[in-house]
Amino acid sequence: VENYYSLTTDLFHIIWGPHYSMGVLFPVENGKWQSYRACQQMYQCYLALSLGANENSVIGDFGCGIGGPTRCIAQFTGAKIKAVNISRYHLGLMEKYNKEANIDHRIELIRSDYHATPIESNSLDGVYMCESLGHSPDYKMLCREVFRVLKPGAKFTGFNWDLTEKFDEDNPEHRRIRLLIIGGLAMPQMVKMSVLTEAMEKAGFEIITQRDHGDFAV
Numbered sequence: 001v002e003n004y005y006s007l008t009t010d011l012f013h014i015i016w017g018p019h020y021s022m023g024v025l026f027p028v029e030n031g032k033w034q035s036y037r038a039c040q041q042m043y044q045c046y047l048a049l050s051l052g053a054n055e056n057s058v059i060g061d062f063g064c065g066i067g068g069p070t071r072c073i074a075q076f077t078g079a080k081i082k083a084v085n086i087s088r089y090h091l092g093l094m095e096k097y098n099k100e101a102n103i104d105h106r107i108e109l110i111r112s113d114y115h116a117t118p119i120e121s122n123s124l125d126g127v128y129m130c131e132s133l134g135h136s137p138d139y140k141m142l143c144r145e146v147f148r149v150l151k152p153g154a155k156f157t158g159f160n161w162d163l164t165e166k167f168d169e170d171n172p173e174h175r176r177i178r179l180l181i182i183g184g185l186a187m188p189q190m191v192k193m194s195v196l197t198e199a200m201e202k203a204g205f206e207i208i209t210q211r212d213h214g215d216f217a218v
Contacts, residue, residue: 004186019068051126053077063132067094129158137188143203
């Protein structure tokens with residue numbers, strides 16, 4: 001994953017901007033649509049609201065990229081954020097962009113594998129992940145680590161590339177599309193949503209809500 005992002009980050013920055021994540025498109029008046037950058041930021045703010053983050057919160061961003069969502073959520077909520085990333089290159093760029101945005105005092109950069117972070121147990125008021133969960137080869141291990149660092153009752157949220165229950169392993173077209181996504185995004189696996197649900201429940205989480213955006217959004 002580190003090598004993948006060292007090679008692709010500059011190109012992604014041109015295509016996606018600093019956010020490197022999906023957004024849900026919303027129509028506005030006169031048959032127009034919001035800009036995609038605005039949709040990305042709106043969805044990141046939705047994640048922050050789902051955590052209940054505010055100026056008194058300390059939350060975690062596991063797999064923070066170059067910090068587009070991190071800065072957005074820090075500015076939107078006023079929360080302090082512990083930003084975890086395995087990529088040296090990403091963290092170097094993120095440090096630069098955080099200072100330019102005058103938000104570096106609210107964001108702590110942590111270079112670590114997010115399956116085993118140096119973050120103290122029971123210390124965070126929430127954790128979110130913007131598509132970075134898909135880089136994990138072991139959802140159960142990751143969910144246990146997230147559960148460990150959260151305070152009792154704190155929330156875990158995010159969005160991810162997962163298969164729906166409609167995926168058919170015997171369908172060659174389904175397998176072809178999965179392979180393209182896995183190869184294009186440097187993911188070790190792509191599993192059904194139910195696998196992540198099981199991993200979260202075994203770690204100790206109670207599932208409050210899950211959403212399949214393909215069912216209702218552009």
